Amino acid sequence: MNPVLKASGICKAYRGVVALDGVSIELPAGSITGLIGPNGSGKSTLFDCICGFQARDAGSVMLDGQDLAGLPPQRIARMGLRRTFQQLRVFPELTLRQNLLTAAQAAPGFSYLSELLRTPAVRAHERQMMERADAMLEEIQLTRLAGALAGSLSYGQKKLLELGMALMNEPKLLLLDEPMAGVNPTLVEGLKEALLQVNRRGIALLIVEHNLKLMFEIAQRIYVLEQGRLLVQGTPEEVARDERVIEAYLGR
Ligand code: ADP
Numbered sequence: 001m002n003p004v005l006k007a008s009g010i011c012k013a014y015r016g017v018v019a020l021d022g023v024s025i026e027l028p029a030g031s032i033t034g035l036i037g038p039n040g041s042g043k044s045t046l047f048d049c050i051c052g053f054q055a056r057d058a059g060s061v062m063l064d065g066q067d068l069a070g071l072p073p074q075r076i077a078r079m080g081l082r083r084t085f086q087q088l089r090v091f092p093e094l095t096l097r098q099n100l101l102t103a104a105q106a107a108p109g110f111s112y113l114s115e116l117l118r119t120p121a122v123r124a125h126e127r128q129m130m131e132r133a134d135a136m137l138e139e140i141q142l143t144r145l146a147g148a149l150a151g152s153l154s155y156g157q158k159k160l161l162e163l164g165m166a167l168m169n170e171p172k173l174l175l176l177d178e179p180m181a182g183v184n185p186t187l188v189e190g191l192k193e194a195l196l197q198v199n200r201r202g203i204a205l206l207i208v209e210h211n212l213k214l215m216f217e218i219a220q221r222i223y224v225l226e227q228g229r230l231l232v233q234g235t236p237e238e239v240a241r242d243e244r245v246i247e248a249y250l251g252r
């Protein structure tokens, strides 16, 4: 089967500091892949380079066989590649429903004129997006808070909302940067279920996460980064018993 994502030879330096030095990864469609490595090893930078948030110095990214070279992040998102950030990005002064609607893309054939005239196509799209937002609220089990301000949510609930926002347009691939970080342990299991549920719909996941136990439970394949280079890749079993991985983590 064709990979949903193929990133080859990605290089990135920030003012002379090498963050990525020729990293290649390949994600089978519908799979769950883990990306782990010590702090500063380049995990978030790899996400940035894949999604177009940072310009690569070298390397190519193919989404479903399409070259993403030179495309802006919004365009890449519309093509079905979404991400969440290590730092939460929800709009605290908007309601949950409004947050979800901001994440929905404009109607096909959208123009400011058609928006201004509120054409039937625009209205039909709005209605459809409202329904989608409500279905998403059900899915992330926050329906009772639909009209509450996102700023009033707990940290774990904000993470769920952010996940819902990333899913509004049914992506092919979702990149998650530390989805469990800072989440109350009692919510971790629920969030894990939510991720598995998303994956069952056929959406591939690439997850950066320090909770290795969880990662080894849900990922089919794991990539390990160290100082901007791929150290090891393999199944969770292979990675867990690899001496080099143990060394990188324990710093011996
Ligand atoms: P990780 O997510 O694995 O912790 P990062 O990708 O955030 O690692 O960082 C990799 C390296 O690049 C680190 O040395 C970090 O200091 C550096 N870095 C990351 N982002 C920037 C930036 N915007 N400007 C300068 N250096 C950065």
Ligand code: MG
Residues within 6 Å of the ligand: 043, 044, 045, 086
């Ligand atoms: Mg990071």
